[in-house]
Amino acid sequence: MSAYVPVHQGPGFAARIKDALAVAMLSLMLGIPMIGLHTVDSGGALSIATRWPWLALFVGIMFGGRLAMQFALDHFKLNKARRAQKRPAVRATRPWLKWLGYAVLGFSLVLPIAFSGNRYVVDTATTVLIYVMLGWGLNVVVGLAGLLDLGYVAFYAVGAYTYGLLSTHFGWGFWQTLPVAGALAATFGIILGWPTLRLRGDYLAIVTLGFGEIIRLILVNWTDFSGGPNGIGQIPRPTFFGLPFSPDTDTPTFATFFHIEYAAEHRVIFLYYVILALALLTNLFVSRLRKLPVGIAWEAVREDEVACKALGMNVTNIKLSAFAIGAMLGGFAGVFFAARQGFISPESFVFSESATILAIVVLGGMGSQLGVVVAAILLVLLPELGRDFSEYRMLLFGAAMILIMVWRPGGLIASREPTVKLNKGAQA
Amino acid sequence: MGQLIQQLINGLTLGAVYGLIALGYTMVYGIIGMINFAHGDIYMVAAIMAVTVLTLLGAAGITAVPLALLITLVVVILFTAIYGWSVERVAYRPLRNAPRLAPLISAIGMSIFLQNMVQLTQGARVKPIHALLPGGFELGTIDGFTVHLAYTQIMIIVVTVALLVLFTWLITRTSFGRQQRACEQDRTMTALLGINVDRTISYTFMLGAGLAAVAGVMVTVYYGVVDFSIGFVAGIKAFTAAVLGGIGSLPGAMLGGLIIGMIESFWSAYLSPEYKDVATFVLLILVLMFRPSGLLGRPEVEKV
Numbered sequence: 001m002s003a004y005v006p007v008h009q010g011p012g013f014a015a016r017i018k019d020a021l022a023v024a025m026l027s028l029m030l031g032i033p034m035i036g037l038h039t040v041d042s043g044g045a046l047s048i049a050t051r052w053p054w055l056a057l058f059v060g061i062m063f064g065g066r067l068a069m070q071f072a073l074d075h076f077k078l079n080k081a082r083r084a085q086k087r088p089a090v091r092a093t094r095p096w097l098k099w100l101g102y103a104v105l106g107f108s109l110v111l112p113i114a115f116s117g118n119r120y121v122v123d124t125a126t127t128v129l130i131y132v133m134l135g136w137g138l139n140v141v142v143g144l145a146g147l148l149d150l151g152y153v154a155f156y157a158v159g160a161y162t163y164g165l166l167s168t169h170f171g172w173g174f175w176q177t178l179p180v181a182g183a184l185a186a187t188f189g190i191i192l193g194w195p196t197l198r199l200r201g202d203y204l205a206i207v208t209l210g211f212g213e214i215i216r217l218i219l220v221n222w223t224d225f226s227g228g229p230n231g232i233g234q235i236p237r238p239t240f241f242g243l244p245f246s247p248d249t250d251t252p253t254f255a256t257f258f259h260i261e262y263a264a265e266h267r268v269i270f271l272y273y274v275i276l277a278l279a280l281l282t283n284l285f286v287s288r289l290r291k292l293p294v295g296i297a298w299e300a301v302r303e304d305e306v307a308c309k310a311l312g313m314n315v316t317n318i319k320l321s322a323f324a325i326g327a328m329l330g331g332f333a334g335v336f337f338a339a340r341q342g343f344i345s346p347e348s349f350v351f352s353e354s355a356t357i358l359a360i361v362v363l364g365g366m367g368s369q370l371g372v373v374v375a376a377i378l379l380v381l382l383p384e385l386g387r388d389f390s391e392y393r394m395l396l397f398g399a400a401m402i403l404i405m406v407w408r409p410g411g412l413i414a415s416r417e418p419t420v421k422l423n424k425g426a427q428a
Numbered sequence: 429m430g431q432l433i434q435q436l437i438n439g440l441t442l443g444a445v446y447g448l449i450a451l452g453y454t455m456v457y458g459i460i461g462m463i464n465f466a467h468g469d470i471y472m473v474a475a476i477m478a479v480t481v482l483t484l485l486g487a488a489g490i491t492a493v494p495l496a497l498l499i500t501l502v503v504v505i506l507f508t509a510i511y512g513w514s515v516e517r518v519a520y521r522p523l524r525n526a527p528r529l530a531p532l533i534s535a536i537g538m539s540i541f542l543q544n545m546v547q548l549t550q551g552a553r554v555k556p557i558h559a560l561l562p563g564g565f566e567l568g569t570i571d572g573f574t575v576h577l578a579y580t581q582i583m584i585i586v587v588t589v590a591l592l593v594l595f596t597w598l599i600t601r602t603s604f605g606r607q608q609r610a611c612e613q614d615r616t617m618t619a620l621l622g623i624n625v626d627r628t629i630s631y632t633f634m635l636g637a638g639l640a641a642v643a644g645v646m647v648t649v650y651y652g653v654v655d656f657s658i659g660f661v662a663g664i665k666a667f668t669a670a671v672l673g674g675i676g677s678l679p680g681a682m683l684g685g686l687i688i689g690m691i692e693s694f695w696s697a698y699l700s701p702e703y704k705d706v707a708t709f710v711l712l713i714l715v716l717m718f719r720p721s722g723l724l725g726r727p728e729v730e731k732v
Contacts, residue, residue: 029510033477034549037484046483046555148529195717203716205463205532206671209664210709221702351660355536362533395544401537402519409526 020067027062031055097413101370108276112269119268126272126340128380130333133279135360135372137329140286142358143367144295145322146302147197148205151212152357154192155185155327157219157349159334164232164344165225174238174339178332185331186324193323197316212354219346231345238339240270271340278336282329283369289325298322299367363404365411374412430573435693441581441650443689444588448643449666450673450681451595452636458612458676459632462528465535466515468663469542470637474508474644475654476546479555482648486558493561497583497649505641512637515542516630539659546656554655561649580650591642592682595635599678608632612676661705665692668712674725683723687711 011019036055039046108125115121134156141149162181166172172180196207219226226232237245243254245267254266289295297318301308308315338344360379364371382400383393404412449471456464481500490496519534564578599605610618611628619625643662648654669688673680688708695704715722 026510026514029507030514033480033507034473034545037480038550039480039483039555040551041553046479046557048480048483048487142529148532196713199716199720203671203720206667207713207716210668210712213664214706214709217703217706221700352540355540359533359536362529366527366529391548392544394540395548398537398539398541398544402534402541405526405530405534405537406519406522409523409530 016067016070019070020063023066024059024063027059028055031058097370104370104373105280112272116265116269119265122265122268122272124380124384126268126275128376129272129275129279130337130340131357131360131376131380132373133275133282133333133336134330134357135364135376136279136282136286136369137326137333138357138361139326139367139369139372140289140298140322140329141326142361144286144290144302145298145319147319147322149208149323149326150205150351150354150358151208151210151215152326152330153349153351153354154208154212154215155188155330156334156337156353157215157346158185158188158327159331160338160344160348161219161226161232161334162331163335163338164235167236167338168232168234173236174335178335181335182328182331185334186328189324189327190320193320194316197319197323209351209354212349212351216346216349219349226346229346231343231347232338233343235338235342235344237267237342238271238274245270275336275340278332282332286329287369294318294321359401363401363411365413368411368413371411371413378412430570430575431697433567433570434573434575435697436690437575437577437581439690439693440686441584441689442693443686444584444682445643445647445650445685446662446666446669446688447682447685448588448591448639448646449662450669450685451592451678452639453667453670454673454675454678454681455595455599455608455632456636457670459608459629460520460531462520462531463535463667464515464633464636465532465663466519466538466542467636467640468661468666469539469659470508470512470515471640471644471662471666472654472656472659473511473542473546474504474637474641475648475658476550476555476644476656477504477507477641478645478648479557479654482557482560496560497645501642501645504645505638508637508641508644509634512633512640513630515637516633520633521626521629539663543656543659550656552656554653556653557648559652578650580646584646584650587642587646588682591639592678595639596678598635604628604631665705665708668708671722672712672715674722677722677724677726680722680724 032055035051035058038049038051040049108129111125112122134152138149138152141147141152159181162184163172163174163177166177166180167174192208192211196204199207220229222228239245240254245254254270290299297308297313298321300313301315301318305315308318337348341348356379360372360375363378364373364375378400379397382397449467452467452470453464456462456467478500481503482496485491485496485499490499515538519538520531523531523534561579561583564576564581567575567577569575599608607618607623607628608631610621610623611625615625618628647658665688666685669684670681671684672687673682673684688711691707691711692704695701695707699707
């Protein structure tokens with residue numbers, strides 16, 4: 001039996017030109033008020049300036065880009081149908097994924113050694129790991145329990161300010177504060193979650209967003225408590241089991257204890273391993289929880305809340321547990337953030353931070369642990385690489401978010417895909 | 429007493445602006461069931477365009493206030509509607525059948541994109557314009573406090589009421605309104621009945637953007653200063669207003685806007701201006717706890 005051979009016949013050349021012309025026309029309309037005209041300050045009053053060449057360039061790029069994109073897509077679709085025929089009928093989906101995970105883990109373990117002379121790389125990697133940890137924490141709430149949380153940064157702030165205040169006022173250490181901050185963040189999660197978790201998805205989103213803003217506004221305005229917009233400075237850095245990383249020689253330090261030359265990199269590398277350990281613990285904790293009844297209940301509630309209620313499950317308590325655990329993990333990350341920066345202010349806990357963490361979870365593929373890592377690397381490195389043209393980096397960041405979602409709506413690594421898949425396009 | 433009346437007037441004006449933006453939210457939410465995160469930024473784009481158009485008109489020597497306002501409104505509504513259409517086409521339509529969170533993320537991306545695009549093309553500085561409509565009535569002095577009612581405030585309230593009436597008529601009485609409500613209820617069935625669902629959704633986005641454009645022009649004329657970052661806070665407040673009034677309900681959106689405007693102006697005047705946003709959000713949480721469908725919304729029946 002010869003299978004049907006799909007031949008993709010794209011629209012003709014004329015149709016493509018017409019389509020690109022329409023896009024160019026639209027670009028012209030969009031461009032006139034923003035690119036073509038702009039207002040400049042000329043001695044107190046505004047006056048109009050024009051940039052017609054730029055507008056022409058923009059419209060031209062849009063025309064050419066649309067044309068090229070359409071032809072590329074035609075070509076791609078044609079090849080996709082051909083490729084599908086060559087694949088076996090039943091195949092495991094992406095068996096290499098597990099190996100990618102191990103490779104990333106191995107690389108992260110040796111990274112500070114491989115780049116020991118390069119402080120910038122280790123610093124950036126630490127930032128990536130903070131976002132990975134936040135992403136894994138939020139993944140419990142959004143990915144597993146299916147609750148949309150737009151104010152996750154509030155719990156991050158609770159953790160950071162707990163450490164900032166306890167260490168500067170009462171001299172608490174990093175390791176002492178960690179469990180306290182986690183517990184406090186979880187308590188905040190329960191306080192917020194208890195009244196609001198009965199709400200439908202989008203209402204919950206807006207309430208969590210409001211909660212995030214409330215926490216931030218309190219931090220900005222309650223100056224006696226939080227230092228206001230100036231924040232809290234001189235937060236002590238974590239020590240290596242009581243040995244500080246400092247060049248002083250009066251008391252034993254990390255360098256004198258191990259009889260090595262003092263180097264500023266020691267602390268950077270130490271911090272890297274601390275956040276790596278915290279992140280890996282988070283991963284282990286969450287993957288274990290997933291296999292426990294509570295984790296299975298989270299995913300059940302995500303898939304069908306009504307059915308869960310009908311089975312006699314206490315949906316509110318299940319959601320609350322996901323919310324509290326997610327909050328706790330966010331609190332841990334916050335403590336680390338405060339200890340690493342040595343300085344915190346409400347500026348670090350704005351809504352765009354919540355949006356970034358949510359974007360990491362969703363871009364990575366909800367519920368996928370590895371996806372979070374890939375997305376975190378992408379979202380931290382994109383702006384970093386864009387430093388040379390820093391004006392455009394947030395613009396590109398926004399555009400990248402749209403494009404990735406349009407290209408892969410399920411996220412880069414969708415976890416809800418089956419592990420074995422039937423290939424419908426294969427020859428029988 | 430004098431101050432009370434003054435705050436009432438200020439709150440009414442502010443509330444009308446929030447209400448206008450909230451109308452756009454509530455219409456879009458009604459039809460696609462999603463928060464249009466870029467809506468606040470559409471409003472900001474409109475406000476920036478209003479500055480450009482007003483400056484152009486000033487340079488062209490058109491200074492008659494009603495004429496200048498009318499031209500500005502028409503031009504800005506037109507261009508903003510094109511922006512609204514493009515936002516839907518780029519960030520929403522490809523994701524029509526995607527998981528629920530995907531369009532939300534692309535909308536957040538769109539919001540970041542629009543904000544930075546305006547910052548790059550129009551500059552980050554605050555844009556001041558000349559007062560187009562200065563002056564107002566003095567309503568009298570009560571307890572040593574003179575109550576003012578500015579012409580711009582009258583304009584905002586009148587325009588808002590007119591638009592609310594117009595849109596209520598549009599949604600409840602016209603064929604477009606019927607199509608729109610049909611899409612809200614059941615998109616598949618509506619498509620089977622021969623209604624172009626995609627086009628209806630596009631028109632809804634354009635109408636929402638048009639309302640945001642009116643709000644943008646009004647705010648530009650009222651405050652006289654605009655910058656690229658005004659979209660976020662206004663968007664959040666307006667969404668709160670839409671939820672407060674009951675999402676999907678036009679009078680509800682307006683009522684929610686008015687309540688939030690009132691709370692904001694009274695809280696700033698009598699308590700602490702720093703915590704006015706906290707008051708708004710706490711109210712939202714309280715309303716959702718005790719009346720989850722909003723003040724005027726219909727309670728939703730969950731079907732299996």
